[in-house]
Amino acid sequence: MSVSRHSPARSVAAHAVLLTYTLIALFPVFVIVINAFKSRKAIFAHPLALPNAETLDWVGFKTVLKQGDFFQYFLNSMTVTVGSLFFVLLFGAMAAFALSEYRFKGNTLVGLYLALGIMIPIRLGTVAILQLMVASGLVNTLTALVLVYTAQGLPLAVFILSEFMRQVSDDLKNAGRIDGLSEYRIFFRLVLPLIRPAMATVAVFTMIPIWNDLWFPLILAPAESTKTITLGSQVFIGQFVTDWNAVLAALSLAILPVLVLYLIFSRQLIRGITAGAVK
Amino acid sequence: MGNLTLSNITKNFGTVEVIKGVNLTVEDGEFCVFVGPSGCGKSTLLRIIAGLEDASGGDIKIDGVPVNNTPPSKREIAMVFQSYALYPHLTVRDNMGLGLKQAGSSAAQVAESVARASGMLSLDALLDRRPAELSGGQRQRVAIGRAIVRTPKLFLFDEPLSNLDAALRVNTRIEIARLHRELKATMVYVTHDQVEAMTLADKIVVLNAGRVEQVGRPMDLYNDPDNAFVAGFIGSPKMNFLKAQAMDGQGETVGVRPEHLAISRDAGVIAGRISHVEKLGSETLIYVRAEPHGLLTVRQFGEQDFVVDEAVYLTPDAPRAFRFDAGGLRMR
Ligand SMILES: Nc1ncnc2c1ncn2[C@@H]1O[C@H](COP(=O)(O)OP(=O)(O)O)[C@@H](O)[C@H]1O
Ligand SMILES: [Mg+2]
Numbered sequence: 001m002s003v004s005r006h007s008p009a010r011s012v013a014a015h016a017v018l019l020t021y022t023l024i025a026l027f028p029v030f031v032i033v034i035n036a037f038k039s040r041k042a043i044f045a046h047p048l049a050l051p052n053a054e055t056l057d058w059v060g061f062k063t064v065l066k067q068g069d070f071f072q073y074f075l076n077s078m079t080v081t082v083g084s085l086f087f088v089l090l091f092g093a094m095a096a097f098a099l100s101e102y103r104f105k106g107n108t109l110v111g112l113y114l115a116l117g118i119m120i121p122i123r124l125g126t127v128a129i130l131q132l133m134v135a136s137g138l139v140n141t142l143t144a145l146v147l148v149y150t151a152q153g154l155p156l157a158v159f160i161l162s163e164f165m166r167q168v169s170d171d172l173k174n175a176g177r178i179d180g181l182s183e184y185r186i187f188f189r190l191v192l193p194l195i196r197p198a199m200a201t202v203a204v205f206t207m208i209p210i211w212n213d214l215w216f217p218l219i220l221a222p223a224e225s226t227k228t229i230t231l232g233s234q235v236f237i238g239q240f241v242t243d244w245n246a247v248l249a250a251l252s253l254a255i256l257p258v259l260v261l262y263l264i265f266s267r268q269l270i271r272g273i274t275a276g277a278v279k
Numbered sequence: 280m281g282n283l284t285l286s287n288i289t290k291n292f293g294t295v296e297v298i299k300g301v302n303l304t305v306e307d308g309e310f311c312v313f314v315g316p317s318g319c320g321k322s323t324l325l326r327i328i329a330g331l332e333d334a335s336g337g338d339i340k341i342d343g344v345p346v347n348n349t350p351p352s353k354r355e356i357a358m359v360f361q362s363y364a365l366y367p368h369l370t371v372r373d374n375m376g377l378g379l380k381q382a383g384s385s386a387a388q389v390a391e392s393v394a395r396a397s398g399m400l401s402l403d404a405l406l407d408r409r410p411a412e413l414s415g416g417q418r419q420r421v422a423i424g425r426a427i428v429r430t431p432k433l434f435l436f437d438e439p440l441s442n443l444d445a446a447l448r449v450n451t452r453i454e455i456a457r458l459h460r461e462l463k464a465t466m467v468y469v470t471h472d473q474v475e476a477m478t479l480a481d482k483i484v485v486l487n488a489g490r491v492e493q494v495g496r497p498m499d500l501y502n503d504p505d506n507a508f509v510a511g512f513i514g515s516p517k518m519n520f521l522k523a524q525a526m527d528g529q530g531e532t533v534g535v536r537p538e539h540l541a542i543s544r545d546a547g548v549i550a551g552r553i554s555h556v557e558k559l560g561s562e563t564l565i566y567v568r569a570e571p572h573g574l575l576t577v578r579q580f581g582e583q584d585f586v587v588d589e590a591v592y593l594t595p596d597a598p599r600a601f602r603f604d605a606g607g608l609r610m611r
């Protein structure tokens with residue numbers, strides 16, 4: 001059994017499959033990044049060629065940095081993403097704890113109601129949301145986006161996290177209760193650290209759609225001061241002419257912050273997994 | 280001080296009644312063991328005493344004071360769990376001291392209590408480690424130490440030895456017995472293992488399906504069981520139940536412990552055939568198939584030369600046999 005599982009042939013096959021998938025997944029990113037550094041003519045002539053001395057051209061980045069306030073857009077995207085992530089994880093984990101830990105009437109019903117959001121796209125409510133934001137004077141604020149994204153991310157977060165919370169040892173929580181820890185201490189100090197891998201997973205799944213979203217920034221916060229990076233990049237895409245150098249440069253830059261966030265969470269993820277293995 | 284009184288405790292989970300009216304008194308300094316098959320409600324009863332679960336009905340008093348509405352941390356109890364339940368992010372020292380710290384003791388008091396407990400359990404070398412760096416046996420000793428630090432009125436143990444291997448289980452059992460003698464504290468101990476119950480308890484409470492079957496000292500339960508369930512549960516190997524019909528016709532079953540069945544190749548009351556022999560050195564267990572009783576166990580001292588398929592005769596030690604009626608109740 002264990003011999004065949006560790007046989008070189010199997011190992012090579014597994015790596016071949018994984019490598020192929022990695023290449024397929026990374027290819028578009030690779031094309032975007034290499035072309036961001038090329039002149040417009042080179043992009044169209046040889047889209048797959050690496051930039052060389054002849055085709056190297058920083059014009060895309062120069063345009064991006066000159067045009068509008070790109071640094072501000074970055075900051076906006078970061079604020080919205082990190083803010084929403086914080087609230088999704090906090091409220092999602094708290095709701096999940098209540099659902100998995102306490103027996104009360106309608107527990108299952110509340111759980112189902114919260115999970116329903118996974119199946120109903122929040123965009124169906126765009127008009128109502130816009131009316132709501134107008135009424136409360138939140139149009140063209142980042143708060144509006146954070147609120148909407150928090151609502152969008154919560155159902156999946158509650159669903160995944162409550163599943164994981166059920167697996168946290170009852171004995172541990174009970175030991176805390178006997179030692180006089182408050183329910184908040186039990187939640188923050190005992191339970192949350194044990195479900196860190198699940199939190200990281202939820203964070204990644206929540207973060208990427210928010211960072212990439214064009215819809216809600218366009219509708220709720222299109223003002224210059226609240227534009228997100230995705231919305232900001234749209235100025236280079238016209239109906240008739242598109243400044244490909246600038247679009248590709250903007251996209252390349254936009255990858256960086258998510259990459260950093262992802263690395264942070266994935267390290268947590270791995271740490272969580274190994275901690276579980278050693279127990 | 281620390282005596283415990285349960286009156287008419289019931290517990291329902293939804294429509295399922297798990298504890299069906301338990302009355303019990305545990306005296307100050309007593310070692311009381313709840314024993315019963317898995318799923319009979321031992322842990323639930325213990326959690327009700329701890330306050331981790333609300334009783335659906337009935338009263339719990341500690342030292343005569345009703346504690347039904349007192350949260351666990353205010354009941355002056357300590358609990359040791361099967362899964363150790365140490366705080367993974369704290370060192371052994373902090374694990375042990377947390378309860379006192381939460382109760383508002385000064386740092387010096389906490390340190391002193393931790394030192395005392397760690398001395399009693401020889402944990403001094405481990406104090407700065409985290410639970411992940413300890414073996415199973417060490418973790419359970421820390422969990423016991425954590426209970427001692429709080430100097431509770433009542434110690435509660437929920438199958439503390441179940442996750443340990445056989446050798447460690449014996450050592451830890453002896454350690455718990457020693458602690459009970461030294462601390463003279465009231466302890467309530469839950470186990471499904473009747474050997475643990477017999478060796479540790481001053482008083483055993485046999486539970487079955489949410490009801491108390493019998494309460495008594497270990498030897499009382501062994502020598503004078505009230506019903507067939509207790510007779511079968513206490514004692515290892517298990518008691519043999521013979522069909523009274525095939526004997527003298529009084530009652531429904533006749534209970535005979537394996538050590539009270541004589542075995543002979545020549546003559547006896549029950550004829551049968553050996554189906555298996557287990558030699559343990561100090562004793563030999565002989566399994567005999569005898570219709571209509573089924574498989575009977577005979578326990579003999581030392582090494583015996585019976586072989587499988589041999590025809591043998593068994594004779595119960597009549598004065599030491601127990602007679603039970605159709606409902607399983609003892610006929611005296
Ligand atoms: N939280 C709960 N919800 C529903 N049923 C439970 C719960 N806890 C225990 N039970 C049921 O109560 C019965 C007794 O459980 P327990 O006290 O853990 O048994 P024991 O410790 O004697 O093995 C079992 O049938 C179990 O399924
Ligand atoms: Mg149990």
